[in-house]
Amino acid sequence: MRLLQRLTEANGVSGYEHEVREIVRDELQQFDVPIVGDGLGSIFGEKRGTSDKPRILLAGHLDEVGFMVSEITKSGYLRFSPLGGWWSQVLLSQRVTIMAGSRKYTGVIGSKAPHVLSAEERNKIYPIKEMYIDVGAHSDSQIKEWGIRIGDPIVPICPFEILPDHDTILAKALDNRMGCYVALEVLRRLQVEEHPNTVIAGATVQEEVGLRGAQTAAYAIDPDISFAIDVGIAEDAPGQENLLHPKMGNGPVITFLDATMIPNIGLRDLVLDTAEENRIPIQHETMLGGGTDAGRFHVNKRGVPSLVVGVAARYIHSHVSMVSKKDVENVVELMVKVIQKLDEEKCKQFLSFTT
Structure with missing residues (x-):
């Protein structure tokens, strides 16, 4: 968890993300991949698999509140x-x-x-x-x-700490340095695992003030498929218990609906099926009070099949937050397995309604 600690303890509010960007850049340079970005400061590494197409965007966001x-x-x-x-x-x-x-x-x-x-x-x-x-x-x-x-x-200010259960991570800025960490870890895994596409993994800027970097990054990268990796709201604290809402430690969260996007059904179902095949527990979320970078990704140019995948987090948009280490690891595993399925023919099926 040293990388996640570095990411969360770095200072990077919206519009001032340079400390976090340099950590991401250092990691990307270790992979020896081309580094790409936009004019606002978003940063990504581009890893070609066995094909140039489809282009898969995997993005956290650098900024914190x-x-x-x-x-x-x-x-x-x-x-x-x-x-x-x-x-x-x-x-x-x-x-x-x-x-x-x-x-x-x-x-x-x-x-x-x-x-x-x-x-x-x-x-x-x-x-x-x-x-x-x-x-x-x-x-x-x-x-x-x-x-x-x-x-x-x-x-x-909040230092990084793993609590005595050896699973609960307490830190500031897990929204969304967790997403940055996942994007980098997926790219690390793909250095030694085959995938039938090109993956552009990294993080946007200024998500917390209006998804601004998502708009410019999508234009610069021109993806065929996009994933926003972000946190969901854990509703498992006293007074919030609801069996139907996400809970910390119960697996990755797939967003079925938020204020900025309804996901592509084919892509959503592929992710759900992949999780089931690999015995990765899944939770779902519907949230009308907020949105993620996928809200901009999916309306780029002619439209991009997009999905939000993340983890349930407690206490976000405060000085301190919590996530489960196990959930974070499961998101990395799930995204690697999904990316390995996304060849050009599969991606065309998500857009079959256009023909």
Whole structure:
């Protein structure tokens, strides 16, 4: 899990993904494959199998949710704007890193001590626009001396850890460094395993702020089939138990519906059948409150058969998240087996309704 640790502990909020991109680039260079990308910073390695066609896109996304410095007060506090979706209640008293060029500063999202809260404040949901970050500065001039500027990215802090069950991974940014890890591991496996296609595996940028890198990456790569590797919502915590919803540790999650895409039925069924053949447990998800990069991939040019495959994760879009190591390994295994089936004739069957 050293690679996943490096990926999650790297700082890379939307629009500022360079630390994560360099880790992915280092890994791709070990495979001795051509490195391709787009003008926004998405990065992929292209591995040719026994045929140039079909072109299979396998993508995580580099960015994590975070913030940007939006104001510096006279007293030296930082106001901030969210990058990605946040629920304000998870933020107070959390530690963050301010990325000021080559320098990094630790700060804390300030909160009042309970002793001085009024009855009204105790029952109030504190909005992000009223929050501030304390970096220990005493004035705006000191902030300027330190090199912190409006527009600098702000990243949550949470170290990587595997919990005592030896399966539960706790870290920040598993949404979606997990997807980056899977894409790289699949490419690693394909260095020694045959596949009847060309695989372009890596990660996009700016998914959390509107699937932007997915649009430019799909245009640059021009895939015939695409897979977005991302996290789903684990609904297995107290008060959330639902037998029909994904649970951490119960296998890869296939998204049947989200707010941005309905998957190609033929491709979906191929993945489900492959999982059954290889005794890989599968869960399904329908979610109308969000989407993934597949929402852009599938509408590229004339349309691209696409699917979201991932793992159930707890506590995403906060400072900390959890996934099952076993689930991650099963996603890698499933994607390798699926890719080995995707020859040109099979892919034509997914588009048979056009003839």
